[in-house]
Amino acid sequence: MYIEQLYTGCLSEAAYYIESNGEAAIIDPMRDIEPYLELAESRNAKIKYVFETHFHADFISGHLDLSGITGAPIIYGPKTEANFDVKIAKDNEMFPLGNCSIQVLHTPGHTLESSCFLLKDESGKDYAIFTGDTLFIGDVGRPDLAQKGESLTTQDLAGMMYESLQSKIMPLADDVLVYPAHGAGSSCGKNLGSETVSTIGEQKQTNYALQQTSKDDFVKAVTEGLSEPPQYFPVNASINKNGYSSLDNVLDKALTALSVEDFDKKSKEENTWIIDTRNKEIFTEGFVPNSVFIGLDGRFAEWAGSIIPFDKKLLIVAEQGMEREAMIRLARVGFDKMQGFLNGGFEAWKNADKPIDMIINVDADELAMDIPFDENIVVLDVRKETEFADGHVKDAVNIPVTNLTDPVSIAAFEDNDNIYVHCQSGYRSTIAASLLKKQDIHNLRNVTGGWEAIKQQENIETEKSVEALN
Template sequence: MFVKQLYTSCISEAAYYVESEGEAVIIDPLRDIEEYLLLATERKATIKYIFETHFHADFVSGHLDLAASTGATIVYGPNTQTKFKAHVATDGEVFTIGNITIKVLHTPGHTLESSCYLLCNEQGQEYAVFTGDTLFVGDVGRPDLSQKEERLTTEALAGMLYDSLQSKIMPLADDVILYPAHGAGSSCGKNLGTENESTIGEQKQTNYALQPQTKEEFIKAITEGLQEPPKYFPINAQINKEGYENLEALLEKGMQPLSVSAFKEKSKQDECIIVDTRPAALFVDGFVPGAIFIGLEGRFAEWAASILPFDKRILLVTEDGKEKETITRLARVGFENIDGCLKGGFEAWKNAGEPIDLLIEVDADELAMDIPFDDNLVVVDVRKETEYGNGHLKQAINIPLENLTDPASMADLDDNHNIYVHCAGGYRSVIASSLLKREGIHNIRNITGGWDAILEEKDRFVIEKTEAVLN
């Protein structure tokens, strides 16, 4: 038996390869399937099944392309309805892979079809459980992501999750390995632990959701403090149910190199959006006017899906050789309308004598010097509400980055203000500044190092906390 976790840190997602006697299964594959095919080829194995723990909302699965490439059967748990061919398993159904078995444990709560897969080794012993978004290290899946479609309340789904954990997870032996679908940073739970795997015994001891408690206490514990889920979650879930364009075809179209003149012409059509994925340090020194910065060095796919509209055409400005990576990572969260890349990148644009824009950056100490003498100064803190609540500058207004695409959020900002933008470390604030500039607000200064740099100079600032946000 061979088990391998394939973890993608930029979206905190774990897929799994399980193999025995030349037969393999993939659990919760990403849309780009090359890694799974290569691994199976290297190990001289045939992919027999593709197990999906549920309809994912935070990424587009690779189930359809992988099934088309391998002939493997797509398997979902009970209560699943799809627009493509799939095997809908019954609770307790057992699948044989070589000399091992995988048993379906239906665990509704995160979604109605959510299921875990219990792996038994060659001796028939329970070895590991792949829990999807039912159980994480230190947390459980949030129960508020599918209730609108299923016409169930968050509390009703939380109650189902309690029953699922008590009846299907808690009876498992302490030494059974826990393999979840996500790690720290995922929005599919409230506060996932930093480890990407654990054991059932460890979680029984440390996971707040598995402690002795009534159903009512459990429901309260997992529903309190839930922030609004990312707006793109319903879009990705729908794509996973209905299907999508083949990734290879999408790459062929998206990687089309466009000359400067062709790029300019396309950018004028149908409110096309220019996305610049170069490192922030390069972007601030010069970029195509109107471009939105979302650098590959951060949680690129998540921010792209949170900020960019899915119904607009996208043109890309990337570093040389980063075109495929950019399109692949966009495809992971459902973007299929990419119309090409600027050939030669930003340097080609600049060398052609086209107009450029840039972003002024200042250190925290310069902000400290400006605050007492500038009545027109506005500090925009684009961190999340909880981050802001834990400590912020007295002068700062909080506009979380994901809200900046709402015109109402910018209503009180204009070029008459001297706007200083910051986040925690500097990545999100560059995104925010590019969004503000795209809306015609140019009197902006990005604070390098963000809140971390401000704290290093904290004696020069007045810092407040917002208890209402913390509670």
């Protein structure tokens, strides 16, 4: 028996390759399926099953492409309704895999169809459970993702999750390995640990959700403090449920190298966005006007899905050689309207004497010097509301970066405002500054180092919100 976790850091997503006696199963594959095919080929194994724990909301799964190439059936748990060929397993149904077997455990709560897969070894002993978004290391899946048409409240789903955990997960032996679908940084829970594997025993001792003594306590514990899910979650869940174009077909168009002139012409077409994926320090020094910064060195795909409208056509500016990586990451969260990339990168644009824009960076000490003498200063904090509440510049305006595409959110800015933008460390504020410039707000500065640097300034007055003090 062989298990390999294939972890995608920028989405905090774990897919799994399980093999026994030349037969393999893939659990929760990403849209780019080459790693699974290459792994099976290198180990002389045949992929027999494609298991899905649920309709993922935070990425596009590779189930359709992987099944199409290998002929392996796509297996979901009970209560699944899909618009493609799928094997809907019964609760507790067994699937032989070489000398081992995989048992389907229906565990509704995160979604109605959510299921876990219990791997039994050659002797029939419970060995590992692949918990999807039902159980994480240190947390459980968020119960506020009811799909369109489901008349379920967050409390309803949380109650279902409690019953699922009590009846299907807690009775397992303490030494059973726990392999979740996500790790720290994922928006699919609120308290995910940094580890990506654990045991049932460790989770019973350390996971706050498993330590609640009643259903009411559990529902309260897992629903309190939930932030709003990213805006792209329902889009991705719908795509995974209804089907999508092959990744190869998407990339055929996306990986079109555009000359400077062709790129310029396409950028002026209606409903077209330019996405610049370079490092933030390089981006601020010069970029194609109206570009939106989302750097590949951050949680690129998640931020793209949270900010870019899915009906837009996309043009990409990237470091040379990184174009394909950018396109694949965009496709992972459902972007299929990519029109090509700037051949030669930003250097080609600059060398063609095309107009460029830039963002002025300032240090926190410069902000400290300017605040007392400029009555038009607006400190714009683009962190989440919870971060802002825990400490911010006195009289700062809080607009989370994901809200900066909403005209209502930025309508309060005046023409004579001197806007100083910051986040926690600098990545989100660069995104924010580019979004503001795209909406013709140019009188701004980006505070490098963000809140981490600002709070070190003794002469910048800071405060906490009332709710953070209680």
